Amino acid sequence: MSSSTKSNFIRQIIEKDLAEGRHKTIITRFPPEPNGYLHIGHAKSICLNFGLAQEYGGRCHLRFDDTNPAKESPEYVEAIKEDVRWLGFDWGEHLYFASDYFEKFYYYACELIKAGKAYVCHLSPEEIRKYRGTLTEPGIESPYRNRSVEENLRLFEQMKKGEFAEGECVLRAKIDMSSPNLNLRDPVLYRIKKVSHHRTKDKWCIYPTYDFAHCLSDAIEGITHSLCTLEFEDHRPLYDWILDTLETSCHPQQIEFARLNLSYTVMSKRKLNYLVENGFVDGWDDPRMPTISGMRRRGFTPEAIRDFCERIGIAKSDNLVDYALLEHCVREDLNKRALRFMGVLDPLKVVIINYPEDKEEELEAINNPEDESAGKRKVPFCREIFIERGDFREDPPRKFFRLSPGKEVRLRYAYYITCEEVIKDAHGNIVELRCTYDPATRGGYSPDGRKVKGTLHWVSARHCKEVLVRMYDRLFKVENPGLEEKKGIPLRDLLNPKSLVEQKALVEPALVDIAPQTPVQFERVGYFILDKASSDGQIIFNRTVTLKDSWAKIEAKLKKNGN
Numbered sequence: 001m002s003s004s005t006k007s008n009f010i011r012q013i014i015e016k017d018l019a020e021g022r023h024k025t026i027i028t029r030f031p032p033e034p035n036g037y038l039h040i041g042h043a044k045s046i047c048l049n050f051g052l053a054q055e056y057g058g059r060c061h062l063r064f065d066d067t068n069p070a071k072e073s074p075e076y077v078e079a080i081k082e083d084v085r086w087l088g089f090d091w092g093e094h095l096y097f098a099s100d101y102f103e104k105f106y107y108y109a110c111e112l113i114k115a116g117k118a119y120v121c122h123l124s125p126e127e128i129r130k131y132r133g134t135l136t137e138p139g140i141e142s143p144y145r146n147r148s149v150e151e152n153l154r155l156f157e158q159m160k161k162g163e164f165a166e167g168e169c170v171l172r173a174k175i176d177m178s179s180p181n182l183n184l185r186d187p188v189l190y191r192i193k194k195v196s197h198h199r200t201k202d203k204w205c206i207y208p209t210y211d212f213a214h215c216l217s218d219a220i221e222g223i224t225h226s227l228c229t230l231e232f233e234d235h236r237p238l239y240d241w242i243l244d245t246l247e248t249s250c251h252p253q254q255i256e257f258a259r260l261n262l263s264y265t266v267m268s269k270r271k272l273n274y275l276v277e278n279g280f281v282d283g284w285d286d287p288r289m290p291t292i293s294g295m296r297r298r299g300f301t302p303e304a305i306r307d308f309c310e311r312i313g314i315a316k317s318d319n320l321v322d323y324a325l326l327e328h329c330v331r332e333d334l335n336k337r338a339l340r341f342m343g344v345l346d347p348l349k350v351v352i353i354n355y356p357e358d359k360e361e362e363l364e365a366i367n368n369p370e371d372e373s374a375g376k377r378k379v380p381f382c383r384e385i386f387i388e389r390g391d392f393r394e395d396p397p398r399k400f401f402r403l404s405p406g407k408e409v410r411l412r413y414a415y416y417i418t419c420e421e422v423i424k425d426a427h428g429n430i431v432e433l434r435c436t437y438d439p440a441t442r443g444g445y446s447p448d449g450r451k452v453k454g455t456l457h458w459v460s461a462r463h464c465k466e467v468l469v470r471m472y473d474r475l476f477k478v479e480n481p482g483l484e485e486k487k488g489i490p491l492r493d494l495l496n497p498k499s500l501v502e503q504k505a506l507v508e509p510a511l512v513d514i515a516p517q518t519p520v521q522f523e524r525v526g527y528f529i530l531d532k533a534s535s536d537g538q539i540i541f542n543r544t545v546t547l548k549d550s551w552a553k554i555e556a557k558l559k560k561n562g563n
């Protein structure tokens with residue numbers, strides 16, 4: 001176990017089970033339903049399940065919980081596999097589908113019927129709901145509850161053969177209609193759905209419910225610890241009832257943990273699907289989406305996401321994690337690996353009047369000050385360059401150390417320059433600066449030890465390339481959109497209208513040849529990643545994160561206050 005690994009209540013349970021010989025090999029599973037792309041909440045579950053298996057020398061299965069064919073598709077299956085792999089986890093040969101167990105589930109259902117523990121119920125869905133009772137009132141038994149075993153077996157077979165219409169009847173467990181736990185009031189185990197399944201096609205028209213399929217899938221695969229989110233806590237008695245009643249040889253332990261909620265976003269596939277379907281985002285992998293594929297396209301790294309999942313830890317109560325923490329993890333990782341380049345977002349022309357008109361030179365730049373092995377590159381320089389408009393002030397306030405009339409600054413990796421003249425258009429807008437340079441300061445250092453306070457990034461006007469940059473901000477304008485939605489405000493009204501701002505940028509020429517998926521930093525501007533090729537050949541960079549780290553500030557404050 002790595003020393004950075006925090007202990008948590010699940011690790012404690014596993015260690016106790018190993019110490020007391022209850023299990024020799026730890027077997028966990030990650031059980032996504034292929035009805036959408038994975039999001040950062042799933043990453044938490046993936047890191048937990050695969051992480052524990054790795055730590056304790058066991059294994060983790062990837063199991064598709066594909067029991068609800070209406071919303072599932074092979075596209076999602078493939079996307080989920082890609083995302084799990086990209087996060088750095090490997091299920092080896094342990095790829096499973098709940099649909100492969102349909103035959104077994106059917107067998108187990110018949111066993112329950114034979115034991116007098118399940119029955120076919122002809123109440124309508126509304127009646128079933130009404131008969132179920134409430135938290136304060138017991139339920140009412142279905143009039144079909146006491147059908148004979150023979151009748152139930154016959155009816156269940158008829159259900160399987162498609163002899164009933166959808167909604168006409170269901171198979172229910174016979175447990176206790178007055179149980180204080182509503183999940184135990186004769187829950188539905190099978191329902192009729194005349195829908196083709198993406199793997200079993202039209203073989204089945206009855207499909208098991210999550211509660212019936214999940215515990216049995218776990219038992220069939222010999223899972224030792226079945227980790228799920230807190231909302232399943234009240235389902236655990238049913239999980240145990242099914243396995244106990246069927247006396248399965250394996251009875252995994254269900255353990256619940258708090259789901260991840262992240263500020264300024266939503267985390268349910270249903271809601272994410274709504275954003276995709278209605279065109280509020282550019283697909284599941286839109287860089288604003290909290291999906292793994294969106295984060296990948298945004299330039300987040302698997303290392304950063306794993307680090308984030310480790311830091312948030314595993315708890316027993318729900319909370320809302322600050323999006324800034326995730327960005328902080330991304331910055332920390334990118335700082336180590338991103339190659340530095342220069343790019344100017346809001347260009348202001350600078351003419352270096354004492355630099356020869358036709359001269360060009362190549363200056364040496366360091367690719368990553370945090371990583372010597374990243375090497376160096378050449379950056380072209382000439383008489384005309386662009387700097388960032390915001391790096392110049394005609395009337396600088398105190399402590400403005402960048403360029404202003406008569407002031408000297410360093411051009412990164414190039415020369416010291418001094419502003420001699422400001423050129424304006426007829427409206428008084430600054431259109432150009434005229435500067436002189438000191439040829440003795442090549443590389444950006446003065447041999448006479450003369451110091452300058454400001455260092456600016458720049459690009460050569462003759463050599464730079466124009467690219468499109470996409471600046472992303474929070475997808476939603478409120479911290480907890482899920483909560484606002486519950487109050488009746490539709491999700492679309494909670495979207496941040498400024499979540500995507502596109503603009504042109506001028507970048508040094510080396511940047512347009514960068515390999516896809518290479519994180520880069522535009523010095524002093526932010527981290528970026530090359531987007532997938534656009535159809536019109538436009539080079540697009542997605543801004544991954546800004547350089548400013550709000551979380552680091554929060555952390556420093558907490559430390560100062562002794563937390």
Ligand code: ATP
Nearest residue numbers: 031032033041042044045228229259260267268269
């Ligand atoms: P959603 O509501 O987003 O559709 P889900 O729970 O229905 O989520 P599944 O595909 O069934 O999605 O989930 C696969 C696994 O991921 C489950 O074990 C589930 O508990 C876990 N999981 C889903 N969302 C989160 C989350 N926000 N935090 C932690 N784990 C999660």
Ligand code: MG
Nearest residue numbers: 032033065210
């Ligand atoms: Mg689900």
